Amino acid sequence: MTVEEKDGAIVGLIATLEHASNAQARFEIMYSTLRDRISMLVYHPGMRLSEEALAAEFGVSRSPLRKALKILEADGLLRSAHGVGTIVTDVDIDKLGQVYQLRMELNELVGKLMPRTPDRDVQSLFETMRRRAEDLQREPSLDGFARLNIDFFHAFQSLTENEPLKEVSEKLFYQTCRIWLTLVPADNLANEVAVFCSEVIGIVNAVRIGDIKAAALLRRAHLSMGYTRLQDYARTGV
Amino acid sequence: MTVEEKDGAIVGLIATLEHASNAQARFEIMYSTLRDRISMLVYHPGMRLSEEALAAEFGVSRSPLRKALKILEADGLLRSAHGVGTIVTDVDIDKLGQVYQLRMELNELVGKLMPRTPDRDVQSLFETMRRRAEDLQREPSLDGFARLNIDFFHAFQSLTENEPLKEVSEKLFYQTCRIWLTLVPADNLANEVAVFCSEVIGIVNAVRIGDIKAAALLRRAHLSMGYTRLQDYARTGV
DNA sequence: TCGTAAACAGTTGTGTACAAATATATCCGT
DNA sequence: ACGGATATATTTGTACACAACTGTTTACGA
Numbered sequence: 001m002t003v004e005e006k007d008g009a010i011v012g013l014i015a016t017l018e019h020a021s022n023a024q025a026r027f028e029i030m031y032s033t034l035r036d037r038i039s040m041l042v043y044h045p046g047m048r049l050s051e052e053a054l055a056a057e058f059g060v061s062r063s064p065l066r067k068a069l070k071i072l073e074a075d076g077l078l079r080s081a082h083g084v085g086t087i088v089t090d091v092d093i094d095k096l097g098q099v100y101q102l103r104m105e106l107n108e109l110v111g112k113l114m115p116r117t118p119d120r121d122v123q124s125l126f127e128t129m130r131r132r133a134e135d136l137q138r139e140p141s142l143d144g145f146a147r148l149n150i151d152f153f154h155a156f157q158s159l160t161e162n163e164p165l166k167e168v169s170e171k172l173f174y175q176t177c178r179i180w181l182t183l184v185p186a187d188n189l190a191n192e193v194a195v196f197c198s199e200v201i202g203i204v205n206a207v208r209i210g211d212i213k214a215a216a217l218l219r220r221a222h223l224s225m226g227y228t229r230l231q232d233y234a235r236t237g238v
Numbered sequence: 239m240t241v242e243e244k245d246g247a248i249v250g251l252i253a254t255l256e257h258a259s260n261a262q263a264r265f266e267i268m269y270s271t272l273r274d275r276i277s278m279l280v281y282h283p284g285m286r287l288s289e290e291a292l293a294a295e296f297g298v299s300r301s302p303l304r305k306a307l308k309i310l311e312a313d314g315l316l317r318s319a320h321g322v323g324t325i326v327t328d329v330d331i332d333k334l335g336q337v338y339q340l341r342m343e344l345n346e347l348v349g350k351l352m353p354r355t356p357d358r359d360v361q362s363l364f365e366t367m368r369r370r371a372e373d374l375q376r377e378p379s380l381d382g383f384a385r386l387n388i389d390f391f392h393a394f395q396s397l398t399e400n401e402p403l404k405e406v407s408e409k410l411f412y413q414t415c416r417i418w419l420t421l422v423p424a425d426n427l428a429n430e431v432a433v434f435c436s437e438v439i440g441i442v443n444a445v446r447i448g449d450i451k452a453a454a455l456l457r458r459a460h461l462s463m464g465y466t467r468l469q470d471y472a473r474t475g476v
Numbered sequence: 477t478c479g480t481a482a483a484c485a486g487t488t489g490t491g492t493a494c495a496a497a498t499a500t501a502t503c504c505g506t
Numbered sequence: 507a508c509g510g511a512t513a514t515a516t517t518t519g520t521a522c523a524c525a526a527c528t529g530t531t532t533a534c535g536a
Contacts, residue, residue, distance in 0.1 A: 023489060061491045070305050071312055082518050083497030099402045101351050113339050164337045168406050261519060299521045320488050321527035
């Protein structure tokens with residue numbers, strides 16, 4: 001699904017870009033690659049990115065790269081400062097509270113607005129998520145946690161057919177998902193992973209019997225509890 | 239509030255841009271000006287815009303102008319086609335149904351998520367809206383209707399302090415507000431204006447007594463009825 | 477007269493040079 | 507040695523030239 005799953009890493013990325021047919025395809029690759037790196041904290045908050053370096057890596061000039069950066073800026077993930085650089089935005093637990101409130105409501109809407117009866121493909125997708133959750137629980141890792149969090153979000157998105165809702169939810173998700181990587185303390189990772197995996201498995205079970213509404217309510221509940229735990233981490237961490 | 243309210247129209251616009259201190263300010267002017275023109279059907283759906291002509295009008299080169307166009311493209315208001323031009327997107331009543339469903343839910347959230355107790359400024363803003371609604375009802379016009387619709391939306395936005403909710407609502411509003419200008423038949427304009435003005439006045443009354451939740455529910459109800467009428471116009475119009 | 481292909485005009489996409497702005501380093505005076 | 511001003515390096519913002527692409531027109535042949 002994501003671009004990262006390539007063999008030769010950076011080399012493979014440029015190769016992919018070279019063969020990208022049109023401008024839109026090249027943009028999508030650059031955009032999702034950068035967004036993924038920001039979300040996975042490869043580019044950590046406060047880090048300065050160089051347009052020239054990124055353009056060189058992608059094998060293009062600054063012009064098309066800047067388009068991707070501008071959209072990421074509109075998404076709230078980057079911030080450009082003239083004469084300084086392109087800076088990865090900070091994630092502030094307090095400001096993110098508003099986003100979390102909204103995300104909770106939106107997740108409930110997944111069950112209300114055009115819920116989609118899961119077909120065979122969706123079911124197998126969620127079964128894959130269950131398997132990955134079980135694997136992760138056996139061998140917890142921060143990266144695996146973050147990756148499954150992202151992929152499970154996209155799987156959950158397929159439960160509604162309301163396109164605007166999906167777009168809006170996606171934008172808000174990427175504004176918040178980094179917070180876990182910055183706040184969860186290493187000594188509590190296994191516990192946090194276990195909670196998350198039980199959430200995944202619970203929702204997979206709801207999807208299996210076709211109860212999208214229940215899946216949405218479960219997700220909303222877990223989102224709420226997750227935010228509470230994040231606040232605790234932020235308090236004790238400081 | 240909007241940029242259009244200048245004396246010398248285009249000349250004034252360039253003058254404003256010349257004096258804009260930084261790049262962000264210049265971007266905001268170009269962005270909101272173009273969005274307003276699209277929303278007011280100065281640029282009608284299907285119309286082709288020329289980057290060069292727009293850049294000349296704003297007194298800048300294509301580079302900074304393109305940033306505004308790219309964001310408007312991400313907003314779903316424009317579409318760029320290589321070798322063809324920059325085209326104003328169509329408004330399709332069926333596809334907009336999903337947006338309307340979402341907008342209804344989001345409007346209700348205004349009353350649930352961080353509703354703001356109206357201060358003196360907000361109250362006077364809504365009183366202005368009431369006066370403009372009364373004026374419009376006395377002398378109905380399509381442009382006046384569209385303008386008040388946009389301005390009243392922004393006024394309503396000030397009733398919540400949840401910034402992400404405001405951003406999301408704004409994006410969705412501008413995806414839908416053009417539909418009225420394209421669908422309302424001229425022979426029913428006075429009637430439609432009357433309905434809209436009564437909505438405005440009703441919500442102003444709710445705000446006056448400080449009942450934001452009621453204002454939000456009223457707005458949601460009117461949004462729902464409005465969408466139903468739009469569907470009727472679309473059916474009888476075709 | 478019609479169909480087809482080639483030339484043309486016009487548009488967005490990309491590369492590149494330079495301007496504007498900022499952070500850092502350097503130098504000088506006290 | 508320290509403060510401050512100045513020079514320098516680095517970065518994003520802008521302008522412009524050209525490449526890539528598309529729709530239209532025109533010319534040519536059947």
